[in-house]
Amino acid sequence: MVPLxxxxxxxxxxxxxxxAAFLVKRNIITIFMSIELMLNAVNLTFVAFANHWHQVSGQxxxxxxxxxxxxxxxxxLAIIIAVFRTRETLNVDQVNxxxx
Amino acid sequence: xxxxxxxxxxxxxxxxxxxxxxLQRHPIxxxxxxxxxxxxxxxxxxxxxxxxxxxxxxxVYAGAVMVLFVxxxxxxxxxxxxxxxxxxVAIFLxxxxxxxxxxxxxxxxxxNGSALGQARIGSFYVPTQELGIALFxxxxxxxxxxxxxxxxxxxGAVVLARRER
Amino acid sequence: MxxxxxxxxxxxxxxxxxxxxxxxxxxxxxxxRKVVARMQNRWGPNRVGPFGLLQPLxxxxxxxxxxxxxxxxxxxxxxxxxxxxxLILALTSISLIPFGENWKIAGYHVPLEITAFWNGNxxxxxxxxxxxILGITSIGVYGVALSGWSSNSKYSLLGSLRASAxxxxxxxxxxxxxxxxxxxxxxxxxxxxVDSQGGSIVNWNFFxxxxxxxxxxxxxxxxxxxxxxxxxxxxxxxELVAGYHTEYSSMKFAMFFMAEYCNMVTVACLAxxxxxxxxxxxxxxxxxxxxxLWIAISPVFWFVVKVxxxxxxxxxxxxxxxxxxxxxxxxxxxxxxxxLSIANIIVTSLVLALRS
Numbered sequence: 001m002v003p004l005x006x007x008x009x010x011x012x013x014x015x016x017x018x019x020a021a022f023l024v025k026r027n028i029i030t031i032f033m034s035i036e037l038m039l040n041a042v043n044l045t046f047v048a049f050a051n052h053w054h055q056v057s058g059q060x061x062x063x064x065x066x067x068x069x070x071x072x073x074x075x076x077l078a079i080i081i082a083v084f085r086t087r088e089t090l091n092v093d094q095v096n097x098x099x100x
Numbered sequence: 101x102x103x104x105x106x107x108x109x110x111x112x113x114x115x116x117x118x119x120x121x122x123l124q125r126h127p128i129x130x131x132x133x134x135x136x137x138x139x140x141x142x143x144x145x146x147x148x149x150x151x152x153x154x155x156x157x158x159x160v161y162a163g164a165v166m167v168l169f170v171x172x173x174x175x176x177x178x179x180x181x182x183x184x185x186x187x188x189v190a191i192f193l194x195x196x197x198x199x200x201x202x203x204x205x206x207x208x209x210x211x212n213g214s215a216l217g218q219a220r221i222g223s224f225y226v227p228t229q230e231l232g233i234a235l236f237x238x239x240x241x242x243x244x245x246x247x248x249x250x251x252x253x254x255x256g257a258v259v260l261a262r263r264e265r
Numbered sequence: 266m267x268x269x270x271x272x273x274x275x276x277x278x279x280x281x282x283x284x285x286x287x288x289x290x291x292x293x294x295x296x297x298r299k300v301v302a303r304m305q306n307r308w309g310p311n312r313v314g315p316f317g318l319l320q321p322l323x324x325x326x327x328x329x330x331x332x333x334x335x336x337x338x339x340x341x342x343x344x345x346x347x348x349x350x351x352l353i354l355a356l357t358s359i360s361l362i363p364f365g366e367n368w369k370i371a372g373y374h375v376p377l378e379i380t381a382f383w384n385g386n387x388x389x390x391x392x393x394x395x396x397x398i399l400g401i402t403s404i405g406v407y408g409v410a411l412s413g414w415s416s417n418s419k420y421s422l423l424g425s426l427r428a429s430a431x432x433x434x435x436x437x438x439x440x441x442x443x444x445x446x447x448x449x450x451x452x453x454x455x456x457x458x459v460d461s462q463g464g465s466i467v468n469w470n471f472f473x474x475x476x477x478x479x480x481x482x483x484x485x486x487x488x489x490x491x492x493x494x495x496x497x498x499x500x501x502x503x504e505l506v507a508g509y510h511t512e513y514s515s516m517k518f519a520m521f522f523m524a525e526y527c528n529m530v531t532v533a534c535l536a537x538x539x540x541x542x543x544x545x546x547x548x549x550x551x552x553x554x555x556x557x558l559w560i561a562i563s564p565v566f567w568f569v570v571k572v573x574x575x576x577x578x579x580x581x582x583x584x585x586x587x588x589x590x591x592x593x594x595x596x597x598x599x600x601x602x603x604x605l606s607i608a609n610i611i612v613t614s615l616v617l618a619l620r621s
Contacts, residue, residue, distance in 0.1 A: 001220055002107045005213040010111050012205040017118040019198050023190040027181045029127045029173055033134050036165065037118060040141055051148040051224045052216060056234040059150050059226055066160050067246045071253035073165045077172045078260035084176050091182055155396035163403025164433060171429045174414045174422065228393065228453055
């Protein structure tokens with residue numbers, strides 16, 4: 001028996017760490033990973049509420065989140081490769097021009 | 101009791117992995133700590149009775165998405181992060197906003213803690229079949245829309261990653 | 266069954282499976298060298314012991330006593346962790362494989378599977394066992410990827426880049442090829458999949474249920490997953506020295522070696538369970554009278570025979586086929602295996618829907 005609020009608090013902590021990493025990190029790949037961390041925290045909240053309301057739909061939504069995350073990773077990493085090819089850096093501070 | 105012990109172990113692993121992601125300066129260490137977080141989350145999903153979601157979490161996230169990240173890190177030979185000044189908006193707006201958001205979340209969860217009740221092992225258990233029926237009957241339209249989304253993402257990735265001639 | 270007896274039986278099963286598996290791995294290496302040698306008109310190892318049967322022991326001793334070199338420029342934590350990740354994951358997946366029906370020993374029902382238990386009226390095994398095995402194999406790529414990256418050598422890096430791209434591509438076809446079997450048996454539990462194929466040889470998924478296309482896709486994708494010829498691009502010795510484990514020596518190299526052969530055994534076990542009726546005898550429909558001892562042992566016997574056949578198939582193919590080129594490998598995976606596995610799912614589900 002674990003209070004549901006523990007799961008939600010864990011989700012909130014993970015989400016907050018994800019946001020903090022998104023703000024602090026300067027490497028594009030790490031920034032992308034912190035977005036994945038935030039999505040994972042949301043997944044935990046979805047599953048916890050599915051358990052609370054005894055509804056399958058909460059778990060189905062996790063699938064949609066995963067699909068979006070996978071699509072985002074594919075496109076995002078392709079963008080990162082394209083950016084690296086033209087600028088030869090992964091630091092977001094140096095990627096501040098729309099056109100070279 | 102067992103549930104609490106397991107929750108605390110995996111919860112601590114999750115938070116430690118997430119903090120490690122934040123503190124490490126090399127992207128591959130961050131990626132590996134994120135994989136640890138995902139594994140621990142999969143075990144928490146098992147505790148909440150979502151066995152199929154847990155398996156998919158490991159297969160899709162840890163086994164596919166993160167492999168892609170590690171692959172790109174290896175391909176671009178990403179080194180240790182450089183120290184730069186950072187964004188001013190992030191420091192003056194982002195961090196206070198984040199702290200305010202976190203305090204609000206904790207307050208919202210804490211003030212409703214008793215109303216949320218308890219989670220028991222085995223009180224809610226979704227067999228794979230039931231999940232499949234829900235996915236392909238009630239959520240058929242969203243399912244089809246996400247498949248279109250995946251298709252567009254694949255085409256976008258191919259176009260973006262292709263070398264211009 | 267009380268908790269104590271459960272734990273005792275679990276430890277005994279663990280010890281037996283580990284011993285048999287590691288011995289088998291050592292002798293599969295010998296078998297491979299012998300068989301490939303015969304296919305190439307050579308003798309193979311025949312100096313240590315009768316017919317070279319003690320060769321694995323000599324090899325093991327050599328691995329243990331060699332100097333363990335850690336090159337200067339490696340990234341040490343990952344360099345040391347990578348072979349362990351590979352071996353641990355390879356050993357974990359075998360613990361989910363059921364080897365036969367339950368045995369009755371001293372009044373206890375003992376299921377022949379490490380992660381199963383007797384719950385009073387039936388064997389309880391993990392009901393998503395197949396998914397967990399898929400998950401573990403999908404994480405297994407990190408051992409290869411990290412070893413190449415942390416070695417800080419270009420051959421290793423090229424090998425691990427090839428490996429991660431190859432493993433990701435073939436995992437798709439591997440997963441989709443199993444969907445047909447899952448549709449037929451309606452379960453993700455390995456034990457139930459085997460039970461659904463009982464009765465006679467016609468009920469095996471390969472023969473009576475027309476999953477031979479799925480089997481072909483599975484075996485091709487699994488060969489790519491285990492980095493074996495004709496898909497051993499990550500460790501192609503003519504191009505990349507030894508690929509991702511170029512910089513490894515002594516026990517760390519042995520760990521990669523053992524992990525590769527353990528994965529081969531797991532793939533062979535899964536092929537047996539999913540497509541060839543698991544521990545069911547091919548002569549089951551004839552109802553031949555047999556002594557009680559044989560009835561107890563025969564499931565394990567048939568299981569081992571089938572697994573041995575698939576391991577021999579690995580070696581046979583190694584002695585027969587040349588290596589693919591890398592673009593051919595990718596084209597084969599994405600343009601041939603993937604559409605074929607999707608077509609297999611569509612046809613299987615159509616047949617099942619029309620029949621019901």
